[in-house]
Amino acid sequence: MTAMTRARPLVIDSHRDANVCLTCGARALSVCHVIDEADLDKLSAASVTVSVQPGHTFIQEGDPAEHFFNVTAGTSKLYKLLPDGRRQVTGFAGVGYFLGLAVSSSYAFSAEALEPVKVCRFSRTKLRGLLDDFPALEKKLLEVASNELVVAQEQMLLLGRKTARERLASFLIARANMIPHCPGRGAANVAERIQLPMTRGDIADYLGLTIETVSRTLSKLRAEKFIEIPNNSEIVLLKHDAVEDIATGMA
């Protein structure tokens, strides 16, 4: 509900070295990994790296969709607004996320950095060129889009039919599962530490609730010893499986 985004000098556009993609830490997590190492220079040539400061909106819903982005660092929230300011966060884009699938001629959502974010930016025309040169990339994008669609439908079920308690449980489980193979999982009651780069308000806007309900519901889960809340941006999942049962409506 922050009324205005302050106009700090937020986007720093850095020009490109010979072959940034080769050393990119996000490559393994992103669509780029389908491109052969020998061809990475072409990928580097087609894009520029952009840094985005926390709080800055780098994609504006309704603007002409001139660019596509690949996230190489940090997390952003993706959202849509109603004229009176009601907000729906449609997702959180972390490292490896390809931004620009849900696009026709203009962006269908806005994107705002929650942390210092780095993205690889492609112009629409250059991306089209890459897709023609690398059919594997197109295949990969279709695969990614299909997965997004599955996630979107899961979210519709959540927003349309789940209780506040089930929504929070689902959110925590989804966040926990996105931790890249924390070893101590699989056994029933292993604690997991979940990072939350977003505020309670963002979580509320993602789950179709209010800040107060998010806060109350988390407090209740804590009182029931399902979770711990060491600080505002971390939650420890004490009973993964029990919370998963709540999430799926089985408890």
Added chain:
Amino acid sequence: MTAMTRARPLVIDSHRDANVCLTCGARALSVCHVIDEADLDKLSAASVTVSVQPGHTFIQEGDPAEHFFNVTAGTSKLYKLLPDGRRQVTGFAGVGYFLGLAVSSSYAFSAEALEPVKVCRFSRTKLRGLLDDFPALEKKLLEVASNELVVAQEQMLLLGRKTARERLASFLIARANMIPHCPGRGAANVAERIQLPMTRGDIADYLGLTIETVSRTLSKLRAEKFIEIPNNSEIVLLKHDAVEDIATGMA
């Protein structure tokens, strides 16, 4: 909320003539239209036509995703269930709809025919073959998936943040806009006749409401002279623009 789907002999699998695709009325509306007329025989060879009776579930959430479908007649509802029977309809698939995008190894949703439905069925492997032979088809699927994603995000906004009144208005406008170029639109107050092949219950499950709320809200809109309800499967939009304003939260 129909507890069980009766096991009538519902799926009639008809073997394929030489070149069904050539005379297919749905071609202009579906992904197939990117395939050259000269190559349509290959498309025909890769698929079979299946008839589905109303009420029959021809895709079951969780089943291994062995087939993809292209709808050539009738409308189906796509939905997900929670263990206790709560249902979220994620969409309605009409003529031209490609079914199977939101798929990993198993189906993420169920599909049930609302009317007599005909689909073109492809096996996963045969579709893969087609995608390799016709890169344009892959491009088209990516485009379709992107549009689906836009629609899905719009639906998240609806489910997460709109009132019952706004949800119904949005639903009616979306249905009205899908009518293939009814000439008398564009002017402000032209009546539009909307076909509703689904029940109030299906609409409720689509909009995250109950049957009663859907019924009450439609009655209210009728009392306010925004719509007419000649019968259960038709609604006449008397004031398109006013309803559109309600839908977008501007009224």
Added chain:
DNA sequence: AGCGCTCATTGACCCAGGTCAAGGTCCGCA
């Protein structure tokens, strides 16, 4: 170390929409 800001928590109250219940309408079928 204390000010001021943003974010989170908690409580008291309220209301949009859910639940429960009683008809009403439509239609296919004998």
Added chain:
DNA sequence: TGCGGACCTTGACCTGGGTCAATGAGCGCT
């Protein structure tokens, strides 16, 4: 042409989560 069943409407009441308001906790800045 009247019966049975599916679907829809309407009313009375209830409740999960929203609203409003006060307080607390963390933290950067001076």
